[in-house]
Amino acid sequence: MATATLYDQNKNQVGECTLSDSVFNVEVRAYLLHDMVRYQRAARRQGTAAVKNRSAVSGGGKKPYRQKGTGNARQGTIRAPHFVGGGVAFGPSPRSFTFKLNRKVKKAALCSALSARFQAEKLLLLKELSLDAISTKEFRQIVERFELEGALIVIDSENKNVELSARNLPKVKVLRAAGINVYDILKYPNLMMTEAAVTEVEGALEQ
CATH class of the missing domain: 3.40.1370.10 (Ribosomal protein L4/L1)
Structure with a gap:
């Protein structure tokens, strides 16, 4: 001992x-x-880090312009991640690290x-x-x-x-x-x- x-x-x-x-x-x-x-x-x-994805950002309820004829690439919403003010792609969400x-x-x-x-x-x-x-x-x-x-x-x-x-x-x-x-x-x-x-x-x- x-x-x-x-x-x-x-x-x-x-x-x-x-x-x-x-x-x-x-x-x-x-x-x-x-x-x-x-x-x-x-x-x-804490695991409380969080951002808004495209479904949580307000706005973007309609197409920004028509599908064809404008010469631009087709777009479905201005709240997609590649637009300014759009949602964040693959950002953090509340989680437990235990x-x-x-x-x-x-x-x-x-x-x-x-x-x-x-x-x-x-x-x-x-x-x-x-x-x-x-x-x-x-x-x-x-x-x-x-x-x-x-x-x-x-x-x-x-x-x-x-x-x-x-x-x-x-x-x-x-x-x-x-x-x-x-x-x-x-x-x-x-x-x-x-x-x-x-x-x-x-x-x-x-x-």
């Missing part, structure tokens, strides 16, 4: 935490991370991301993380104490003092364990988790 040092908020060592090898110490498979990041980014796309990934692939990708942070020694574990009041200054001091350039901080459950204190820090994000994901783990150079969050994540991924 893998182990990691457990700290308190003042960066004092308070013990060790045993980590599941099946979650935090698996082989890092880059192709799974790539697939999962594509999946998450595609799901976030695609399917198997549940096992999602779990394996998340385990790979967690293992990548652990194996790179970019995983920090806290006994607990709590604040008496909402204070960005106090939260920044905790982050600076651990000398982190940027970090994803995962807590086990709702903690408004922590979550609201962190939201104005540009290189820090706080997530609850239920919302941990591959994209955010890879986006931030460091991963900090509370002991309770580790237990919750392991319980979800070992099923």
Whole structure:
């Protein structure tokens, strides 16, 4: 079983935490991370780009001129794509960019991301993380104490003092364990988790 040092908020060592090898110490498979990041980014796309085709443009109810005798090429409507003010040919229409990934692939990708942070020694574990009041200054001091350039901080459950204190820090994000994901783990150079969050994540991924 893998182990990691457990700290308190003042960066004092308070013990060790045993980590599941099946979650935090698996082989890092880059192709799974790539697939999962594509999946998450595609799901976030709005897909609302749209243009009017020839059937949606107003006007053009009759032929612009008669079929024969004018010397011009025959035309059926002035709202065809080659006319100014006409509809757009093959333009975008509202669509969903989402695609399917198997549940096992999602779990394996998340385990790979967690293992990548652990194996790179970019995983920090806290006994607990709590604040008496909402204070960005106090939260920044905790982050600076651990000398982190940027970090994803995962807590086990709702903690408004922590979550609201962190939201104005540009290189820090706080997530609850239920919302941990591959994209955010890879986006931030460091991963900090509370002991309770580790237990919750392991319980979800070992099923």
